[in-house]
Amino acid sequence: MSSTAVTSRFVLKGEDVTLDVQKPDIQEETIFEWKFKREDNVVRLVKDEVFVFTNYRGRVEFSSEDYSLLLKSLTEADSGVYTAVLFGDKDMKVAEYEVTVQVSPVHLTVKPVSSSSDSCNVTVTCSSQDSSISSTLTCDGGDCFLEGGERSEVTASATAFRVHVFDGSVICNHSNQVSWRQDRIEIDARCWPDVGKTLTVMNISSIVLLISVYFVICFIVYLNVSFYHQYSELETLMQALLLSNGIQIHFAVGCAFHCRELCILLHWY
Structure with a gap:
């Protein structure tokens, strides 16, 4: 042939x-x-x-x-x-x-090695279906770096990996002849997970508190406005009725967020 x-x-x-x-x-x-x-x-x-x-x-x-x-x-x-x-x-x-x-999907995983209040060491692994590379990430006082610097590798199947640190994240790039993919993980969330959780709880609590205060203020304002209009209408009606009998009525309405008093003074002439 x-x-x-x-x-x-x-x-x-x-x-x-x-x-x-x-x-x-x-x-x-x-x-x-x-x-x-x-x-x-x-x-x-x-x-x-x-x-x-x-x-x-x-x-x-x-x-x-x-x-x-x-x-x-x-x-x-x-x-x-x-x-x-x-x-x-x-x-x-x-x-x-x-x-x-x-196959293009790429997955970045992090395995803790050691950590303290201000530092950590983790192993990061960038993998596809048939190959992977690993490197050690160290963070000390907010300064994070990969051991040996940026890591790159081309496999026998012409798949290329690149692992590097950028903008507070560890990033894995994966490419072959037909596609390019990326996966990333934020460093702080991996090195100090408790800090992230605390901040999240604090943020949620603050939001709930602010919303509650807002609705309380709105309710108080609503009550003040509602009572003011009701007593104004009442004053007009009473004066119209009493003046016909020679009686004059005066209303003094005082409003505050914590109390409300209605004073009616009658004067005979």
Whole structure:
């Protein structure tokens, strides 16, 4: 079988990829196939009839126009070599692809080693599905640094890691041929968790207290305004009634947040 150059294709997990070929000259007696790992049959074309093998039904689409193969919703298990082969008087390899399905999620974890009121040592680990790197983070008096400085590493699968400290956080960057991801953790929350909890409780308590005081003040103001209007209307009504009998009435209303007095002075003329 004649050979052809292998083309590398990197694909993010869950995405699709199309494998193209230079359309061969198909004779009536020839058969065209796509194979996986050189042994597993994917698609077969015989006399304009397309047959998709059981394991790949719903997972691939074959184009009868240009003989390309669409691989859908790829998983790690789909990584490997895909070969387009023409069988006839002389078998011929039309195209060959090495497909690598890469997973991008990255996770940063912190494991405490030692701590005191103003310092701490933790181990930070930046990991993906198939690889990871670790480093020691030290914080002393608010100054945090990674032992040995910024840490970078490229794995055998061409995955790159970078761990560094920036703006009060330890950060993990992860990249490969198809994507870039980042995870970060605030340093203070990991080194002095009790401080963070105390501040949170204090903030919540202060907010509740302020809201309570606000509503009490609003209620008192409402009562003052309500009583003032009620007694003003009462004064007008009483004066209208009593003056008709030669009686004059005066109301003196005093309002305060803690007490309220109503004084009625009657004067006869």
